[in-house]
Amino acid sequence: xxxxxxxxxxxxxxxxxxxxxxxxxxxxxxxxxxxxxxxxxxxxxxxxxxxxxxxxxxxxxxxxxxxxxxxxxxxxxxxxxxxxxxxxxxxxxxxxxxxxxxxxxxxxxxxxxxxxxxxxxxxxxxxxxxxxxxxxxxxxxxxxxxxxxxxxxxxxxxxxxxxxxxxxxxxxxxxxxxxxxxxxxxxxxxxxxxxxxxxxxxxxxxxxxxxxxxxxxxxxxxxxxxxxxxxxxxxxxxxxxxxxxxxxxxxxxxxxxxxxxxxxxxxxxxxxxxxxxxxxxxxxxxxxxxxxxxxxxxxxxxxxxxxxxxxxxxxxxxxxxxxxxxxxxxxxxxxxxxxxxxxxxxxxxxxxxxxxxxxxxxxxxxxxxxxxxxxxxxxxxxxxxxxxxxxxxxxxxxxxxxxxxxxxxxxxxxxxxxxxxxxxxxxxxxxxxxxxxxxxxxxxxxxxxxxxxxxxxxxxxxxxxxxxxxxxxxxxxxxxxxxxxxxxxxxxxxxxxxxxxxxxxxxxxxxxxxxxxxxxxxxxxxxxxxxxxxxxxxxxxx
Amino acid sequence: xxxxxxxxxxxxxxxxxxxxxxxxxxxxxxxxxxxxxxxxxxxxxxxxxxxxxxxxxxxxxxxxxxxxxxxxxxxxxxxxxxxxxxxxxxxxxxxxxxxxxxxxxxxxxxxxxxxxxxxxxxxxxxxxxxxxxxxxxxxxxxxxxxxxxxxxxxxxxxxxxxxxxxxxxxxxxxxxxxxxxxxxxxxxxxxxxxxxx
Numbered sequence: 001x002x003x004x005x006x007x008x009x010x011x012x013x014x015x016x017x018x019x020x021x022x023x024x025x026x027x028x029x030x031x032x033x034x035x036x037x038x039x040x041x042x043x044x045x046x047x048x049x050x051x052x053x054x055x056x057x058x059x060x061x062x063x064x065x066x067x068x069x070x071x072x073x074x075x076x077x078x079x080x081x082x083x084x085x086x087x088x089x090x091x092x093x094x095x096x097x098x099x100x101x102x103x104x105x106x107x108x109x110x111x112x113x114x115x116x117x118x119x120x121x122x123x124x125x126x127x128x129x130x131x132x133x134x135x136x137x138x139x140x141x142x143x144x145x146x147x148x149x150x151x152x153x154x155x156x157x158x159x160x161x162x163x164x165x166x167x168x169x170x171x172x173x174x175x176x177x178x179x180x181x182x183x184x185x186x187x188x189x190x191x192x193x194x195x196x197x198x199x200x201x202x203x204x205x206x207x208x209x210x211x212x213x214x215x216x217x218x219x220x221x222x223x224x225x226x227x228x229x230x231x232x233x234x235x236x237x238x239x240x241x242x243x244x245x246x247x248x249x250x251x252x253x254x255x256x257x258x259x260x261x262x263x264x265x266x267x268x269x270x271x272x273x274x275x276x277x278x279x280x281x282x283x284x285x286x287x288x289x290x291x292x293x294x295x296x297x298x299x300x301x302x303x304x305x306x307x308x309x310x311x312x313x314x315x316x317x318x319x320x321x322x323x324x325x326x327x328x329x330x331x332x333x334x335x336x337x338x339x340x341x342x343x344x345x346x347x348x349x350x351x352x353x354x355x356x357x358x359x360x361x362x363x364x365x366x367x368x369x370x371x372x373x374x375x376x377x378x379x380x381x382x383x384x385x386x387x388x389x390x391x392x393x394x395x396x397x398x399x400x401x402x403x404x405x406x407x408x409x410x411x412x413x414x415x416x417x418x419x420x421x422x423x424x425x426x427x428x429x430x431x432x433x434x435x436x437x438x439x440x441x442x443x444x445x446x447x448x449x450x451x452x453x454x455x456x457x458x459x460x461x462x463x464x465x466x467x468x469x470x471x472x473x474x475x476x477x478x479x480x481x482x483x484x485x486x487x488x489x490x491x492x493x494x495x496x497x498x499x500x501x502x503x504x505x506x507x508x509x510x511x512x513x514x515x516x517x518x519x520x521x522x523x524x525x526x527x528x529x530x531x532x533x534x535x536x537x538x539x540x541x542x
Numbered sequence: 543x544x545x546x547x548x549x550x551x552x553x554x555x556x557x558x559x560x561x562x563x564x565x566x567x568x569x570x571x572x573x574x575x576x577x578x579x580x581x582x583x584x585x586x587x588x589x590x591x592x593x594x595x596x597x598x599x600x601x602x603x604x605x606x607x608x609x610x611x612x613x614x615x616x617x618x619x620x621x622x623x624x625x626x627x628x629x630x631x632x633x634x635x636x637x638x639x640x641x642x643x644x645x646x647x648x649x650x651x652x653x654x655x656x657x658x659x660x661x662x663x664x665x666x667x668x669x670x671x672x673x674x675x676x677x678x679x680x681x682x683x684x685x686x687x688x689x690x691x692x693x694x695x696x697x698x699x700x701x702x703x704x705x706x707x708x709x710x711x712x713x714x715x716x717x718x719x720x721x722x723x724x725x726x727x728x729x730x731x732x733x734x735x736x737x738x739x
Contacts, residue, residue: 167597178594185583187581193564219670223657226658388703409678412678416671429612450581
């Protein structure tokens with residue numbers, strides 16, 4: 001019952017008028033900043049830190065947390081409306097959200113995103129309060145070899161969900177890792193693939209690639225379509241009927257749980273969580289083949305998962321002082337500046353901060369819902385912009401996002417290059433998602449590999465001696481192979497098999513190893529990647 | 543027409559060439575000898591290059607017509623109504639699977655303005671990429687405000703936006719709002735060019 005008292009105390013802190021006001025400001029600012037393609041939670045929090053300096057630490061961290069989940073939601077808005085995810089965590093939302101918008105269901109997609117985010121955040125907060133300590137212990141027991149295997153599984157899982165051609169998906173993933181290795185090697189200071197270009201010494205920023213292969217490639221595709229086939233800007237009803245609510249409740253619940261547990265693992269985050277939730281739902285759904293063409297479940301699952309993961313990533317930050325993602329690493333920095341040291345002692349020394357933050361998350365989620373549902377028609381108006389004006393404007397937003405990061409025109413050329421690459425890739429059936437994930441995970445993958453081999457004195461068998469690692473690697477092989485086996489087994493002998501249509505799209509419901517990640521906590525961790533760009537992950541090196 | 547769609551063989555050769563180039567660079571990379579490390583800077587790149595080469599080999603022997611996964615585009619002059627193309631969810635990777643709904647919806651709508659002026663989509667795309675390149679070139683010399691206003695106005699006009707006053711307003715207004723938001727509130731200094739602010 002002590003916990004209940006503390007939660008009550010936390011709500012008293014969070015509901016103080018001043019804190020309430022700043023939750024509101026934080027969520028609003030986060031949503032607006034997150035909507036701009038190119039600006040994600042990391043930049044949003046970083047931008048708000050100067051404002052937080054003068055505040056009481058509790059109020060400050062409450063506001064920054066509001067900025068965090070506001071930005072995650074804002075990112076889904078631009079994913080749905082423009083197919084321009086500013087944050088890696090909302091890439092999966094665009095898979096079905098954008099097709100929905102193009103079918104004139106932008107309002108519905110945004111409403112689902114808002115509600116699923118709320119559900120995910122709420123489930124996340126409840127779990128955070130109940131089982132944070134236990135979970136933290138479990139996540140910490142992962143060694144570097146396990147992490148490496150986790151990331152391999154994360155990659156192959158995304159490839160297997162990615163589409164019809166496995167080979168092309170794997171090529172995209174490998175190229176993503178290849179891009180992530182450009183720059184100065186962090187351990188040996190060796191230049192790798194920089195060709196003497198100083199701008200490449202620090203590597204290729206995630207944002208440039210993401211804006212290129214998603215937003216800019218989309219601009220090219222819109223032009224090639226001659227502006228046809230787009231959403232006509234009609235803001236359809238936001239309302240969901242009872243059947244839709246019933247359809248969505250299970251994916252949302254699963255996405256919330258999965259998202260939270262993935263978010264808790266240090267290094268994992270909203271990105272992996274949303275991809276995992278998406279692939280799980282695609283596998284589970286009877287209508288899995290319609291994912292990618294505007295299935296409402298494909299919006300609800302990643303949205304609930306990324307918000308739950310945003311909450312989950314606070315667990316290691318608050319209980320261990322270890323940031324679970326690039327974003328929480330920035331939050332950690334802000335806390336330290338404010339004179340609060342997160343860690344095991346924080347609960348006893350600064351209970352007001354700990355429980356205040358927890359309770360404010362709940363309040364913040366409510367504010368997010370109240371604020372965003374009425375504003376949806378406004379957001380959806382973006383689609384009414386004539387295509388001839390919208391295309392150049394999206395280009396400008398991409399340019400500003402990239403230039404504001406590095407202040408060099410070299411990165412603008414890179415952006416254009418990745419835009420062309422992204423368009424050619426999509427014209428030839430190469431999925432872009434594995435490329436992005438490979439880029440995000442690449443740096444961390446190499447680091448885990450090094451740590452593991454350092455510990456084992458160079459013996460590669462270390463990846464096969466840890467039970468976690470073996471299980472994860474096995475799943476990593478099964479994830480893409482399972483659907484193939486299923487297809488082979490049905491094979492040419494039974495083309496008229498009753499479940500034929502589903503098998504045709506590689507929906508792996510029949511495969512023996514086809515659904516390795518069905519939402520259990522042990523396996524939901526199967527992808528310990530960093531949430532933000534690879535360069536922000538130094539904090540979790542151990 | 544599927545612009546820039548290639549057969550699997552062509553794609554495989556391109557990937558293989560890239561992989562070979564990458565492997566050559568990876569094997570030329572100097573070994574790190576100051577301290578003994580189990581993983582050299584070149585270890586992972588070598589693995590990646592090898593895997594990529596294998597994957598390219600697999601791709602080479604897969605069937606696939608040029609651009610079968612790509613998005614077909616309407617031919618010139620039939621814009622709008624000819625839109626029943628496979629409209630892929632771009633990265634969900636469903637390729638050109640279906641898209642009946644979108645196609646039907648677009649087909650039913652009145653023909654909308656035809657974007658651009660060159661009938662060949664490939665040339666049109668190249669021209670558009672060229673305009674972005676020109677924008678990048680002028681970004682710093684002319685400054686953000688001027689280059690962006692010129693780019694937005696020019697591109698919108700070229701793509702077929704006919705309301706010139708609205709266009710002028712947008713091309714000046716949006717960059718101005720962006721510029722002052724970025725510089726005043728976010729302390730992001732965009733290039734000023736010849737303008738004094």
